[in-house]
Amino acid sequence: MxxxxxxxxxxxxxxxxxxxxxxxxxxxxxxxxxxxxxxxxxxxxxxxxxxxxxxxxxxxxxxxxxxxxxxxxxxxxxxxxxxxxxxxxxxxxxxxxxxxxxxxxxxxxxxxxxxxxxxxxxxxxxxxxxxxxxxxxxxxxxxxxxxxxxxxxxxxxxxxxxxxxxxxPGRTVYQMEITGRPNHYALYDHRIDINLFISEFIKNLRGLYKKNGNKKQFIFIRKINSKTIGMSTPHIINLELDSSIIPPKRSDQIKKEIENIAIKVNTKYSNYFKFKINYLKRETPFLESxxxxxxxxxxxxxxxxxxxxxxxxxxxxxxxxxxxxxxxxxxxxxxxxxxxxxxxxxxxxxxxxxxxxxxxxxxxxxxxxxxxxxxxxxx
CATH class of the missing domain: 3.40.630.10 (Zn peptidases)
Structure with a gap:
């Protein structure tokens, strides 16, 4: 044979x-x-x-x-x-x-x-x-x-x-946009610094990490960029978040957990920032676990x-x-x-x-x- x-x-x-x-x-x-x-x-x-x-x-x-x-x-x-x-x-x-x-x-x-x-x-x-x-x-x-x-x-x-x-595991890529407003360089205020918000948000994503034998759940940032007008602080940051999702969790549940992390962090900034999270668009759905x-x-x-x-x-x-x-x-x-x-x-x-x-x-x-x-x- x-x-x-x-x-x-x-x-x-x-x-x-x-x-x-x-x-x-x-x-x-x-x-x-x-x-x-x-x-x-x-x-x-x-x-x-x-x-x-x-x-x-x-x-x-x-x-x-x-x-x-x-x-x-x-x-x-x-x-x-x-x-x-x-x-x-x-x-x-x-x-x-x-x-x-x-x-x-x-x-x-x-x-x-x-x-x-x-x-x-x-x-x-x-x-x-x-x-x-x-x-x-x-x-x-x-x-x-x-x-x-x-x-x-x-x-x-x-x-x-x-x-x-x-x-x-499942895998999904999410897109996230965070917006504030431009602030003149001379009027910098850490309380409305979008970079500080995003850094704390990323740090808190560690709470979604799980490991059980061969199973690993995690979120990481695969792309990040910001928009700035002239000599101002950034007012828009766009992220792509990649994920490994272990059963029984599904992509919509993880999306909700990411949103909850952003909401919690935003309370420290008096809910100053606005954000939205969507699935990255592609011709087929992402794969579930x-x-x-x-x-x-x-x-x-x-x-x-x-x-x-x-x-x-x-x-x-x-x-x-x-x-x-x-x-x-x-x-x-x-x-x-x-x-x-x-x-x-x-x-x-x-x-x-x-x-x-x-x-x-x-x-x-x-x-x-x-x-x-x-x-x-x-x-």
């Missing part, structure tokens, strides 16, 4: 799919599936489409997820990033770890699975490395209605084949498969970065991420372990068989 995985991975890596140019990879995959399976090209925008594939029948669906796009090529590669180079157990190539390796195991698992009691779907989404246009388009479609569990084969940053991501219960049925089944193939226990954990999985999880879907071992994601000389990919393939196949049996037994 390792030879089949390597051959398919080489083919996938050879197709340049740096976002927003995923279309050539979609065309390759479309040819791969169109003769034997039901496929749908889900248009996201001009020349950009998700590819949806399905087989089997049943009221409930297991979904295999991967994203089509990679980040751009940057300086420092020692090999051709679009020509898979194998050195012992490592296969080097752009997107090999993030996430064409996982994509290859999804494809082969889909081909070789013969579900009797559930429908098996597989998706390839655009724009994950950007603002998740493909993920939102998918989640808001009928294709997701019967999906009870999403399996994502994104890179395993921790714990190798034994790690299962069961949660991620999620966390799957450790007693989840599909997590228990996947854990058994991991234990069987690796001979050691599964390690469910909370990962500190965001991805399309946030979309599925925050919409109430069970989403479990189990990926291969590798290195240098988003960096030169990205690589993936071929033996880890073979284990991942075997875990996926065992999981799908166990799910099928559980439905047959009515569990």
């Amino acid at each position: 390792e030879d089949q995985i390597q051959k398919l991975l080489k083919q996938l890596v050879s197709i340049n799919s740096i976002y927003p140019n995923e279309n050539n990879l979609v065309l390759l995959l479309e040819k791969m599936f169109k003769s034997d399976y039901k496929i749908t090209k889900q248009k996201v925008e001009n020349k950009r489409s998700n590819l949806l594939v399905e087989k089997g029948r049943g009221k409930q669906t297991i979904l295999l997820y991967s994203h089509l796009d990679t980040v751009d090529i940057i300086e420092g590669w020692k090999t051709d990033p679009l020509d898979l180079k194998v050195i012992e157990d490592r296969a080097y190539g752009l997107g090999s770890w993030d996430m064409k390796g996982g994509m290859s195991t999804n494809i082969l698992s889909f081909f070789n699975s013969q579900p009797k009691n559930f429908k098996l779907k597989m998706v390839f989404c655009v724009d994950e490395e950007n603002i998740s246009k493909g993920g939102f388009k998918l989640m808001n479609s009928k294709f997701m209605k019967d999906v009870v569990c999403v399996i994502s084969t994104e890179p395993s940053f921790f714990y190798g084949n034994n790690g299962v991501v069961i949660g991620r 999620y966390e799957i219960n450790k007693n989840n049925k599909y997590l228990k089944i996947l854990s058994k498969s991991i234990n069987k193939i690796t001979k050691s226990k599964a390690i469910p954990y909370f990962r500190s970065s965001i991805a399309d999985e946030n979309i599925f999880g925050s919409f109430g879907k069970t989403v479990l991420s189990i990926g291969p071992t590798g290195g240098s994601a988003h960096a030169p000389n990205e690589w993936i372990s071929l033996s880890s990919l073979e284990k991942l393939y075997n875990i996926l196949n065992d999981f799908l068989i166990r799910v099928d049996k559980s439905y047959d037994l009515g569990r």
